[in-house]
Every structure is written in structure tokens, then in C-alpha cells.
Amino acid sequence: MRHTLLLILLAACGDGGTEPCDPLGPMCKQLASYPLGDAVPYALSTPLFSDYTVKDRSIILPAGESLAWRDRDSFVAPVGTIVVKTFSYLADRRDPAGARRTLETRLLIKQDAGWTGASYVYPEASNDPADAELAIAGAQLTTSWTHADGSAKTNDYVVPNKNQCKECHAEHDEVIDLLGPKARHLNTGDQLAELVDAGVVTGAPPRAQWPAGFAAYDPASGTVEQRARAWLDINCSFCHNERGVARTSGLYLTAENTDPLTLGICKPPVAAGRGSGGRLYGIVPGQPEASIMTFRIESTEPDIRMPELGRNLVDAEGAALVRAWIGQLPGSCP
Amino acid sequence: MRMGMRARFVIGFLLATGCSSDPDPCEGIVGACIGLTSGASTTEVQTALIEIEPGGTIAFGKGTFEMTGELSLDVAGVTLVGEGMDATILSYKNQTNGAQGILVTADNFTAKDFAIEDTKGDALKILGTTGVTIQRVRVEWTGGPKETNGAYGLYPVQCKKVLIEDSVAKAASDAGVYVGQSDQIIVRRNRAELNVAGIEIENSTNADVYENTATTNTGGILVFNLPGLDVANGARTRVHDNEVFDNNTENFAPAGNIVGKVPMGSGVVILAAHEVEIFKNTIKDHKAFNVGMVSYVPVGTVNDPEYDQYPTAIHIHDNTMTGVSDMPTGELGALLITAIGELYPNGPFITPDIAWDGVVDPARTPGNPAEKICIHDNGDANFINLAWPLSEGTLPSESLAPHACTLPPVPAVTL
Incomplete structure (x- = not known):
């Protein structure tokens, strides 16, 4: 029909x-x-x-x-x-x-x-x-x-x-x-x-080989890390990948990226301007309040907030999840 | 059918603008043109930027266009033209959405004869295109230097064949004219004032920067290579016949930005750049130094295997440098003061014309011509090797003898 x-x-x-x-x-x-x-x-x-x-x-x-x-x-x-x-x-x-x-x-x-x-x-x-x-x-x-x-x-x-x-x-x-x-x-x-x-x-492979999906807002769906990475994947990686609009930043937030630096860990900003919020690195392990990532996803200023388009408001639940993930990352930055 | 839609749209537009007493901004323009007069809303301007045919012109009349959001252009070969950088102004004072003033993602873009003021973020960003021409465009934050100003004024990034000329950039909180990760660049006859960095060439190849005036910035002209970027290891930049003076504005970059490390009072700064020829400039009246060269070693930790963190093949000759004095500031400034103190424990702390951090790649062969820093024929300009980090057994040096060499000319850029 x-x-x-x-x-x-x-x-x-x-x-x-x-x-x-x-x-x-x-x-x-x-x-x-x-x-x-x-x-x-x-x-x-x-x-x-x-x-x-x-x-x-x-x-x-x-x-x-x-x-x-x-x-x-x-x-x-x-x-x-x-x-x-x-x-x-x-x-x-x-x-x-x-x-x-x-x-x-x-x-x-x-x-x-x-x-x-x-x-x-x-x-x-x-x-x-x-x-x-x-x-x-x-x-x-x-x-x-x-x-x-x-x-x-x-x-x-x-x-x-x-x-x-x-x-x-x-x-x-x-x-x-x-x-x-x-x-x-x-x-x-x-x-x-x-x-x-x-x-x-x-053309799907056998079901056992399918990549897992995680529901960021549902704690039963996965670990904090799995859910935070799923949130970053859907909200950020369409630009923040090696062939995306935000490639000039060197920050890649795709689901498959496992490189700490390009995930933002201890990575200095490139052209962030006011978007750095006076913070030194994209992610400071264990310190969400010192990480540029949380500054930008929690801002509503047009030139600071991330993503740049499609949001005026803060995703309070998503930001809390990213904070929780950064909070449990081990290590420190120079 | 689509053409029909377009034709109707343009006619409708002409009817709408025809009601105004202003002259048609398209008058005298050959080819497809959409004229906009100063009452035009953001939506009307954006509609024009979408509906314009490839190769067409969008003509802005005299007056101030109040824009509330980012404009974007994705049609190839389009020219944005106004009636002069002081007569046609796109003002973003009341911007509520979008990070840029204008974002361009189409090839063969031209902007001329208008101004962009007070954008929340970058004023004019051009991303990943071939063919950028910017002529007689002014970008400015009208409240003067402020940390809350947008980062970049004229901002092509990952572009090829870039011409920026006869333009003005004022009060950007990072760089007024910033060309990043690009290739084949001419930046000439521009005026950069009151920015943190006046003109910055970053991670780019084949750049020619000449006959510009850079004054009252924190740093006048910067040639930088930064780690962790998509395009690493820029090379071949000429900086010549520029007037670079009195760049002594306090650094107002937001913390965390690399440009925040530029000491107030910097004339020309080279950071880990390669094949840079600096000649026939007048560089004077700076509180930190007239020309500074630094590796990334004192700046931060590098975690990028592609990145070469040492400046190599730097050739500084036939410049006029005068009037350096006073106390440098910031991290690099502190290093300068310490080094001078090593040489002259009792002062005077007269800052040098040319300063180099003195950090050499331990893996390199001394004397390799491809990696030299050559300095000659700069009048009586003095020099300091800061011997960073000034640990036991290293002393700063004022001797130019290790730099008495020459290098082949960096080729001029033709577009």
C-alpha cells in the first residue's frame, strides 16, 4: 500500500x-x-x-x-x-x-x-x-x-x-x-x-556479532563508561571524528576510539577560544570540574556550548553522566 | 521546476526590496545577484545565502544589518559584497544562536567591502575549501580587547589558495587574522590591532605574509606549529616588509588557550615552525622581544608522534629592529628575565631584539643546514639564547656566531 x-x-x-x-x-x-x-x-x-x-x-x-x-x-x-x-x-x-x-x-x-x-x-x-x-x-x-x-x-x-x-x-x-x-x-x-x-x-552478520547499543539515560543498560561513551557518540562524534567538521580540533569522540589523547584526556585545546573556560585539558581524569568537556556541554552560551547547533538547553542528565564517567577515570594530567 | 522556484524567489525579493527608497545593491553587478538592504532580517539574509546560484553575488547595501544568528554559505563561487568596510556592517551584538558570524563551506568564496562586528565566536570562518578571497573586510569587536570577545576574526582553516588583503581585524581574543592547517596563502596589506595575536599562520604550508601592519596586539605576527592537529608540521612561511610595532597589549586570551602563553610585547613569534624566512620587516618598540623563537618543549608535553616540536630552518635577515626595553611578562617573559639575570646579575635587564629558547633536538646532527637558525644583517639587533631550562651546566648566550649562516630563500607564493 x-x-x-x-x-x-x-x-x-x-x-x-x-x-x-x-x-x-x-x-x-x-x-x-x-x-x-x-x-x-x-x-x-x-x-x-x-x-x-x-x-x-x-x-x-x-x-x-x-x-x-x-x-x-x-x-x-x-x-x-x-x-x-x-x-x-x-x-x-x-x-x-x-x-x-x-x-x-x-x-x-x-x-x-x-x-x-x-x-x-x-x-x-x-x-x-x-x-x-x-x-x-x-x-x-x-x-x-x-x-x-x-x-x-x-x-x-x-x-x-x-x-x-x-x-x-x-x-x-x-x-x-x-x-x-x-x-x-x-x-x-x-x-x-x-x-x-x-x-x-x-546483509547483517549473525546477531552475536552486532555492536551493542547502550541507553545513556537507563542505568540498567550498561556501565557508566559504556553509557557516557554512547552519549558522546550520538551527541558529538558526527563532528568530532577524523573526517568530520570538527576534525580541526583533534578531538575524536567516536564509539570506537580508544586513544586517550584524541578522546580528550590531558589534551590541550586547539582553537577553543572562550570555550576553554580557563581549563587546561579536554578531560582531566577524576576531575570533571577541571575538564573543558563538562564546561562546554554544560554551557548555554552560543560560542561555548557543545554541540554548536541544535541545543539551547543543557542536557542535565547527559552532563551528569559524563561527569560521573570523568570522575571515575584514573590518572592525572601534567 | 527547481529553476522556476528560484526565478520566482528572486523576483519576489526584488519586489520586496523595491519598496525601499534605497538604491538596488545589485546595480552594476554582472550575473546572478540577490540584493539586501539594511532592514533585512537574519532569515532573509540566510535565505539569500541558500538560494543564490553558484557563481552568484549577494550584495549588501549601506547600513547596519542586525544579525541574531550564524549565517552559513554552502554554494560554490559566491561573492558577498558590501559598499565599504565602514559603510556596510553585519552586526551580531544580539546574536543568540550559532557560534560563528558567517560559516563558509563552499569553494571559490569571495568576501569584500563590508564589516562583521561583535560576533559571539569567530567572525568569518571558512572550513575545508579551495579558493578563498577576502578583500577590504573589517572584523571587529567594538568594545575593544576583552576576554569575552570571539576567538578569531578572519579564519580560513584547512583551505587551499587563500588570499586575505587590505582588510582590518580588531580585538579578537585569539587571532585577528588566523590561517590554520591551510596551503598556498597570501596575507598582505592588512591591519591587525588590539588582538591577542595580530596575524597567525598555524600548521600551514606555503604562506606569504607581507606589507601588513600589526600593532597594539599582544603579539604582532605568529608562525606556529601545534601538536595534535589533523595537519601537522607546517612549513615555508615568508614574513617580509611588514610594520610590526608596539604590540604591548596585555594578553586577554581566555586561560587554557595556547595563545594565552604569548608574552605581552612580542613582535614576531615562531613556535616549532619550519622553513621560515623573516626579512625586510620593521619590528620595534616591544616590551618582550622583537623576534622570538621557541620550541614546544617549554610550552607543554607533546603526545603526537607526527609532530616535530623544534623550530628548524629559520632565516632572519635584513630587518630593522629597535626600541626593545622594559620588563617582559608571562611564563616566557619570566624565562627571559631569568636568563638575562644569568648574564648580568646586576642588570640592566634590557630585553633582546631576538630571543631563542635554545632547545635543540637531541636526536639531530649539529650543523645540518636543513635545521639551522640563521641570523644576519639585522643592523645592531642583539640576541639571546635562553638555554632553556637554564639547568646546571647550561648558560644563556648572546653570541650570534653559531647563527652566522644563510639559507636558501623560501619561495614566494603565487595563487
């Missing part, structure tokens, strides 16, 4: 099937409003922190096609794939099933030339995708909600502009790619096994 609908959309675009839609054109808006239940929904073991929004993700593959397995990098999607992510605030975070305000739906569309991104922003009074408008230059939305501790929160939520898709999604060599659909991020509960069984993901 969904393939039929997709084919109609493809035909409507008139580009012979390999150009699923022009992100600047009206058809993508229809895709953004495509019923998510008909696509393949998925969740991540640890999601990127996005100012306490909740995110609904799904993937629409061309008929008969699948995601090709890779051990570390994102699965390879065929041309014609559309990945849909909708960001919302719960009115009250203590009530996940309650009212929500939908902010934006982002699309990544795989064309012959690669991935293209677009975001559609919802008016304040509507959660209906039909009312969402393309915002290539981004937007700023005034939002408020009741937080998990019952306090009132506000945020000038920032919708990224079209160029900024690349600032995060160009994980390697300035080429836009998916960030979430990786084996370790999808390996939560039985989700990945179900995706493999359904043929959505093909």
Missing part, C-alpha cells in the same frame, strides 16, 4: 523515479504529512539531545529495497529513500501520552546526487502536517512546557536552516549521510532483529 502511494508521489514529481521529490517543491510537503504508521518507525538506543523534544522517526524505502548493513557507519540507503523525523514538545513531560505541540518535521531524501534535507515548520496552533511550511532558512519558535520535575520551562527552539543540515549530517568528508540508523544505535531491545527479519536491513 505504501509503495503504491509512494509511486504516485514519484510520478507526480515527474523525474522518472530517481528524484523522489524536490525539497523546495510542494511534493515533499505531502511526504512530510505521509502517515507515519505506513512507514517503518524506529527508535535509537540513545537519541541526540534536542532541547528535551520528543522525536518520532521513520524511514520510507523504495519498493523492494532495503538498508545495507555496515558495522560502524550508517546503513546504506538506496536512492529514493526518505527519512522522516518529527520534533514535538510534550505539554507535561510527566505525561508522555498527553498533549504535545509539534514543532517541525525534517526530511532527508536520498537522490542520485546524495542526501538533501528540508524542514517543515508547524504553526503554533496546529499539529497538522498539512499546515506545516517549508523553512529553508530555519526558524525560531517560542515554546514552553512542564518539565519532569514539575517546573515550568521555556525555550526559543531553533529550527536549523538548510545549510545547517550539513553541519551535523556531513559526518565524513563533507558528504551528508544518515546519523541515527547505525547498527549500535538501532540495537535496542529486539528492534534491530525485527528490522533484519522484515528485510528492512539486509
